[in-house]
Amino acid sequence: MKLSHTFTLAAAKLKVRRRRTIVTCTTIALLFGVVIFFLTVYSSLFASHTRMSAEIFDGNTFIITSTFRNFNTVTIRARALELYDLSQDEDKRYPLIEDEWHEGEFFLDHTNKFVIQASDEEHARLMSEQHITLTEVAARYNGEIIANTEGLHRSSDLFFPALEIPPGAQGAMPSGVAIDILPRSVVNSLIAFEPNMQDSVPVIIPAEHAARLLNLSRLPDDASPRELEARLKDIHDRAPGLIFHGHSTDTFFGVPINDEIEEESLNSSELDDEISESPTEHITFQVIGISAGTIQPYTIPGPSGFRDERPFLLRVLDGINSFGGGAGFIIPTEFINDYTLQYFERSYTSWLGGSTIIRFSRPADLIDFRANEFCYDDNPHCTLYGGAQEFMSSIYWLHTMSYNINTGVVYLTAFLGFIAMFIMAGTIGRVIEDEKQATAIYRAVGATKGAIRKIYITYVTLLSAITATLALIIGYGFSLAIHIAYSRILTANSRVTYGLPESTHTIWTVGFDIRTLLVIGAIFLVGLLCTLLCFDRMISKSIIKDIKD
Amino acid sequence: MPILKTKNLTKSYKTKKGIVHAVTDVNLSVEKGEFVAIMGQSGSGKSTLIQLMGGLDTPTSGEILVDEIDITKLKDNQLSKFRGKKFGFVFQTFYLQPFLTVAQNISLPSMFTNSQNLSLDRTRKLASILKIEDKLDSYPSEISGGQTQRVAILRSLYNNPAIIFADEPTGNLDETNSIAVLKMLKSINQKLGTTIIMVTHDSRVKQYATRTITLQEGKIT
Ligand SMILES: Nc1ncnc2c1ncn2[C@@H]1O[C@H](COP(=O)(O)OP(=O)(O)O)[C@@H](O)[C@H]1O
Ligand SMILES: [Mg+2]
Numbered sequence: 001m002k003l004s005h006t007f008t009l010a011a012a013k014l015k016v017r018r019r020r021t022i023v024t025c026t027t028i029a030l031l032f033g034v035v036i037f038f039l040t041v042y043s044s045l046f047a048s049h050t051r052m053s054a055e056i057f058d059g060n061t062f063i064i065t066s067t068f069r070n071f072n073t074v075t076i077r078a079r080a081l082e083l084y085d086l087s088q089d090e091d092k093r094y095p096l097i098e099d100e101w102h103e104g105e106f107f108l109d110h111t112n113k114f115v116i117q118a119s120d121e122e123h124a125r126l127m128s129e130q131h132i133t134l135t136e137v138a139a140r141y142n143g144e145i146i147a148n149t150e151g152l153h154r155s156s157d158l159f160f161p162a163l164e165i166p167p168g169a170q171g172a173m174p175s176g177v178a179i180d181i182l183p184r185s186v187v188n189s190l191i192a193f194e195p196n197m198q199d200s201v202p203v204i205i206p207a208e209h210a211a212r213l214l215n216l217s218r219l220p221d222d223a224s225p226r227e228l229e230a231r232l233k234d235i236h237d238r239a240p241g242l243i244f245h246g247h248s249t250d251t252f253f254g255v256p257i258n259d260e261i262e263e264e265s266l267n268s269s270e271l272d273d274e275i276s277e278s279p280t281e282h283i284t285f286q287v288i289g290i291s292a293g294t295i296q297p298y299t300i301p302g303p304s305g306f307r308d309e310r311p312f313l314l315r316v317l318d319g320i321n322s323f324g325g326g327a328g329f330i331i332p333t334e335f336i337n338d339y340t341l342q343y344f345e346r347s348y349t350s351w352l353g354g355s356t357i358i359r360f361s362r363p364a365d366l367i368d369f370r371a372n373e374f375c376y377d378d379n380p381h382c383t384l385y386g387g388a389q390e391f392m393s394s395i396y397w398l399h400t401m402s403y404n405i406n407t408g409v410v411y412l413t414a415f416l417g418f419i420a421m422f423i424m425a426g427t428i429g430r431v432i433e434d435e436k437q438a439t440a441i442y443r444a445v446g447a448t449k450g451a452i453r454k455i456y457i458t459y460v461t462l463l464s465a466i467t468a469t470l471a472l473i474i475g476y477g478f479s480l481a482i483h484i485a486y487s488r489i490l491t492a493n494s495r496v497t498y499g500l501p502e503s504t505h506t507i508w509t510v511g512f513d514i515r516t517l518l519v520i521g522a523i524f525l526v527g528l529l530c531t532l533l534c535f536d537r538m539i540s541k542s543i544i545k546d547i548k549d
Numbered sequence: 550m551p552i553l554k555t556k557n558l559t560k561s562y563k564t565k566k567g568i569v570h571a572v573t574d575v576n577l578s579v580e581k582g583e584f585v586a587i588m589g590q591s592g593s594g595k596s597t598l599i600q601l602m603g604g605l606d607t608p609t610s611g612e613i614l615v616d617e618i619d620i621t622k623l624k625d626n627q628l629s630k631f632r633g634k635k636f637g638f639v640f641q642t643f644y645l646q647p648f649l650t651v652a653q654n655i656s657l658p659s660m661f662t663n664s665q666n667l668s669l670d671r672t673r674k675l676a677s678i679l680k681i682e683d684k685l686d687s688y689p690s691e692i693s694g695g696q697t698q699r700v701a702i703l704r705s706l707y708n709n710p711a712i713i714f715a716d717e718p719t720g721n722l723d724e725t726n727s728i729a730v731l732k733m734l735k736s737i738n739q740k741l742g743t744t745i746i747m748v749t750h751d752s753r754v755k756q757y758a759t760r761t762i763t764l765q766e767g768k769i770t
Contacts, residue, residue, distance in 0.1 A: 001660065001661055001663065002660075002663070005660040005661075008653070008660075009649070009660070012646075012648045012649050012653065013648050015648070016647065016648035016649075016688065017648060437644075438646055441644050441646065442657075442661065443629055443632075444603075444605060444632065444638055444644075445632070445633060445638070445657055445658040445661060445704065446629055446630060446632050446633015446634065446658050446661045446662050446708070447629060447633070447660075447661040448625075448626045448629045448630065448661070449625065449626065449629075450626070451661055541607055541625075542605070542606045542607060543605040543606065544600045544605045544606045545606070547605075547640075547644065
């Protein structure tokens, strides 16, 4: 069968069944038109927002990262031993002390000057390395590290007015360390060897515990923010300077502890001479600050074989020197005086950290940085541990909102697209079904199935072409209408809402989205597939039966 | 040698009420150039028989030999092509394609057979014989019943078929038109030598047909 005949027969159907053609095509085109409309909105309206936000983004600071690095105990041990060997000092002291509880194991003597020097060197090296790494990584995203001159992002700002952060602090340890990220293990060790322990041990405790010390009644669970704030202020004013004694080995602030481990460790502890029987009875604590948070007991394998929960503070005192928890931080007097960290925990890797501010010039860079470099969810290529937060910023918010809405629009559009495809499939199915008698006549006068199939493929393709054209007109027509009606007011509103300066960008809703081609493709594909499927189902063996049906 | 021959042709339908034997053991032989009229009461199986012979339906059993070829054994596509070349059909309800013009309807068979027949000249010439040449650009809905059946006859003729099957071609026409249609078929039969097998109630057909066969309950009497 000649192509021209195929076309003649297909086109004749379109022309003479004009009403049906128009109704069919318009119905389907309306649906796909809405899909295309959404796409144009997606690619233009919100892209306009993004462009506008990007334009004024330049120079804004958007992120603070807390990065962490580990101390390498092995390196420090090796360096301390090296320093010991090199030293000509007659009175030099060996930097390692044999662990009395674990035969053959040695731990670092934290009061040894070689250990102190080695750890200082290691600390300095790590800090500079961290700085280099961060600088490099940030540069990859056009970001740069800037000085944290405002001491931003330290909860200590809220709770420790007494511990002032030196002006010009870089945020990275040790110069501008924030108390709340002090490595607990460091504190653990310090308290274990704290020379002033007999007097009083400075501690920072959670507000919740301070409330108990102050004999404040428990606030109801549904306390209003105002009440909570007043309570916090009350605690904040009255708690610093409070003296309390470790009063029991059974509980600490009401949290039960395990006696057996307590006693066993302490009996063999070298602190035995200074502390009799139960150490907490003999320790005086002085509250120097309040932290947020509550007790977070951590678990260790207990003597019973079960895991016992114990609050952190007592873990320190029982001499086992574990870290973790959150019942409070014990602050060595030495540390309070000069902020210098010189000690580290004897057997665990220690974590140090600080707050660093990175400035990005484009929102997309910040988003990429966060996505690629941080070790959040199994990111195998990550380089940075810790967290990153953006500042609250209307511009950034605008940017994120655009992103989120765009995602929403994509899902909505896809959903609508599917519905449109299903409706189209149904409609085309009916159109083909209507041709049953014509098909039978064609066969009666000598047409093969293949020839007739070609006619309908051509017919439906023509229908699809009309539909696609209409859909484009409807979609872009909608967009244009919205544009004419709202573009100016949207632009003006955005500027006011987000404080955007006058810029060349206005909000525009008639952009071309490449996915429009996908929609057009879908129209043709659904038509084709539906024709093929329906056609074969429609034809029966008996022509006369088809004619009569 | 007969142009068409059936051997024990049988067709039965399975219905809810049981099996209906529409055509039973029909043995019929038609020579080239014959004008056969098949008559019989309504429901006697005339239409079924003519549809089977024209390859529009498949028999339950039996053979249909056209020029010695058993068309019941042909594959669907082969049968389509065979029909296109050898057969022409005229139905009681004309079955023109409403979206095609009269000219396109007339020449429809040649569109599918790739024959060289298709030309406007030929269409016009054929149309002028049956005096509908001025209606060539009209659509079927715009012409009368008699004209419509003439278009259907021209369509059946277009590929120069060996046999034209006509199932009550006058059933929907008035007397004048009926006689005209019968005369047309007769002249086609005489001038072109086309074999015509026609089902009809019309007793006038006896004047035109060379042979009359009567069916009763699916059997030739
Ligand atoms: N598709 C069908 N299904 C069931 N029975 C049918 C079918 N077509 C015809 N018949 C039956 O077969 C018999 C012959 O029908 P038909 O050939 O149309 O008779 P005629 O054309 O002589 O009036 C009738 O009894 C009719 O009811
Ligand atoms: Mg009949």
